[in-house]
Amino acid sequence: MTETVDVVIIGAGFSGLYATYQLSKRYKVICFEKGDGVGGTWYWNRYPGARVDIQSVEYSYSFDEDLQQEWQWPEYFSAQPDLERYANHVADRFDLREHIRLSNAVESLRFDEQSDLWDVRTSAGDHVKCRYIIAATGALSIPNEPPWPGREDYEGLIYHTTDWPRGELDLANKRVGLIGTGSTGVQVAPILAQQAKSLTVFQRTPAYSMPSGNRAMDEEHERDWKENYPARREEILNTWGTSIVSYGEKSALECSEEEREEILERAWNSKSAFQMQVAFTDVMTDMEANGIVAEFIRNKIRDVVDDPETAELLCPKTYPVGGKRMCIDNGYYQTFNRDNVSLVDIRSAPIVEFTKTGLRTAQSEYELDVIVMATGFDAVTGSLMNMDVEGIDGIKLADKWKDGPTTYLGYMIAGFPNLLMVHGPMTPGAQAQMITTGEWQVDYLADLIDTMEAEGKTRVDTTPEAEQWWYEETQNVAMHMVHRHADSWYNAKNIEGKKGGFMIYVGGFPRFAELSRKAAENGWQGFNLQ
Numbered sequence: 001m002t003e004t005v006d007v008v009i010i011g012a013g014f015s016g017l018y019a020t021y022q023l024s025k026r027y028k029v030i031c032f033e034k035g036d037g038v039g040g041t042w043y044w045n046r047y048p049g050a051r052v053d054i055q056s057v058e059y060s061y062s063f064d065e066d067l068q069q070e071w072q073w074p075e076y077f078s079a080q081p082d083l084e085r086y087a088n089h090v091a092d093r094f095d096l097r098e099h100i101r102l103s104n105a106v107e108s109l110r111f112d113e114q115s116d117l118w119d120v121r122t123s124a125g126d127h128v129k130c131r132y133i134i135a136a137t138g139a140l141s142i143p144n145e146p147p148w149p150g151r152e153d154y155e156g157l158i159y160h161t162t163d164w165p166r167g168e169l170d171l172a173n174k175r176v177g178l179i180g181t182g183s184t185g186v187q188v189a190p191i192l193a194q195q196a197k198s199l200t201v202f203q204r205t206p207a208y209s210m211p212s213g214n215r216a217m218d219e220e221h222e223r224d225w226k227e228n229y230p231a232r233r234e235e236i237l238n239t240w241g242t243s244i245v246s247y248g249e250k251s252a253l254e255c256s257e258e259e260r261e262e263i264l265e266r267a268w269n270s271k272s273a274f275q276m277q278v279a280f281t282d283v284m285t286d287m288e289a290n291g292i293v294a295e296f297i298r299n300k301i302r303d304v305v306d307d308p309e310t311a312e313l314l315c316p317k318t319y320p321v322g323g324k325r326m327c328i329d330n331g332y333y334q335t336f337n338r339d340n341v342s343l344v345d346i347r348s349a350p351i352v353e354f355t356k357t358g359l360r361t362a363q364s365e366y367e368l369d370v371i372v373m374a375t376g377f378d379a380v381t382g383s384l385m386n387m388d389v390e391g392i393d394g395i396k397l398a399d400k401w402k403d404g405p406t407t408y409l410g411y412m413i414a415g416f417p418n419l420l421m422v423h424g425p426m427t428p429g430a431q432a433q434m435i436t437t438g439e440w441q442v443d444y445l446a447d448l449i450d451t452m453e454a455e456g457k458t459r460v461d462t463t464p465e466a467e468q469w470w471y472e473e474t475q476n477v478a479m480h481m482v483h484r485h486a487d488s489w490y491n492a493k494n495i496e497g498k499k500g501g502f503m504i505y506v507g508g509f510p511r512f513a514e515l516s517r518k519a520a521e522n523g524w525q526g527f528n529l530q
């Protein structure tokens with residue numbers, strides 16, 4: 001049976017849930033979700049230690065005043081179970097479940113040029129026709145599992161952190177190997193070290209990480225936010241990193257050494273990694289200024305880690321602070337002072353293969369009962385590229401994006417009409433706080449849909465020229481920022497062979513919002529409503 005609705009939303013993560021809430025008020029909506037529960041990132045990433053790296057009072061919905069007043073976050077930085085509970089609460093409280101189909105992944109999307117409708121097919125056999133697609137598929141959904149040979153011969157257990165088994169995993173007496181030291185590796189390592197017989201951390205590039213200072217929520221902090229929510233939410237959207245921190249007013253190069261130390265020490269204790277990046281005016285734009293912050297962090301690592309050789313190996317030296325997302329941790333560096341933890345440098349001696357009993361690097365062999373892959377994601381483009389998406393004239397999205405994604409303001413792809421994205425390629429995405437900016441983007445796309453409907457239009461499609469403009473803007477902005485000196489998922493350099501330039505807009509959310517707003521005010525310039 002074929003059903004017909006107005007909008008199909010892909011993904012019931014935080015943006016998909018809000019899109020379902022917002023659009024189901026006036027349109028017929030179905031939201032398809034691959035998982036058997038809602039929450040997206042916070043449904044999948046249930047590895048021990050998974051926790052948000054922005055304070056929960058910020059990283060939460062703003063759309064309903066009662067919700068933000070009534071909800072209580074137990075800690076400053078919520079753990080995954082609390083975030084998943086919140087997503088479920090929102091789904092129940094706003095009656096979203098009637099629109100959501102769980103365990104039902106969208107497999108193919110085909111645009112019908114005669115009717116201007118999308119034809120959607122799913123893993124559970126659903127067949128739906130709809131005018132609009134909202135792809136809220138998440139920037140970090142498809143795991144990156146490097147194709148080292150021999151995996152099928154390995155006799156132990158392998159888990160990617162985004163595919164962690166439900167229930168207790170007994171690691172006592174297990175020799176555990178952890179590959180990857182990004183935000184995820186930094187969170188999971190201290191817990192694995194406590195639970196396992198031994199932990200071997202395989203590090204290619206060390207992270208910059210600072211202590212989160214996480215603790216139980218205190219009444220005063222909660223009250224302060226709840227009394228000021230509307231103003232704070234607005235302020236969030238008006239700051240470069242969409243986070244309320246105190247933006248430095250001086251160049252790091254202008255300050256005396258004493259002044260710098262004082263500012264950096266304050267930033268170090270601020271509970272915000274963004275604070276380190278904006279402690280001075282030029283941390284994110286000037287490599288010399290950035291180097292001052294980097295050395296401060298390296299000295300903090302040296303202070304904590306007892307063994308000088310291990311400490312040096314943990315010190316990032318090849319890329320700037322904030323060039324890729326800075327981590328925030330709960331005892332990461334202290335973990336390396338434990339007797340059961342060792343660090344292996346796979347930059348100088350890369351992993352070569354899995355063996356029957358563990359891993360072999362170019363230098364040694366390691367016996368491991370469990371291998372944890374915290375190796376990140378085929379980020380930003382992965383989820384849409386993994387679906388069979390066909391636009392006008394039979395173009396496949398996988399072909400169009402084979403050399404890297406192009407989009408118009410991150411919302412649309414030329415040749416794929418009526419397919420609208422939230423946190424799409426070349427939006428501020430990870431360089432921002434994704435719940436609030438996701439709400440903003442959904443509202444923007446809802447305005448676009450309302451305009452289409454009010455004007456009796458059936459097709460919105462951007463142009464290659466508009467995409468080219470946005471591509472250049474995204475790349476040019478990145479050329480002024482220190483991000484260009486780091487390889488990461490922001491610039492498609494985290495996976496060998498992946499192509500594309502900067503996939504994250506690092507020019508700040510306010511500029512992105514301003515350009516989006518201007519386009520809408522100029523008659524949806526670049527969107528081409530037909």
Ligand code: NA7
Pocket residue numbers: 140144146179180181182183184185203204205325346374375376377430487489494
């Ligand atoms: P990240 O930040 O992409 O980190 C992945 C880690 O895995 C990183 O240390 C990588 O080293 C390592 N990695 C990836 N591929 C390989 C190969 N082939 N060999 C060795 N090491 C490898 O992902 P996370 O899950 O930690 O964090 C994702 C986001 O979640 C983060 O940005 C926050 O927004 C929250 P590399 O640095 O590439 O040398």
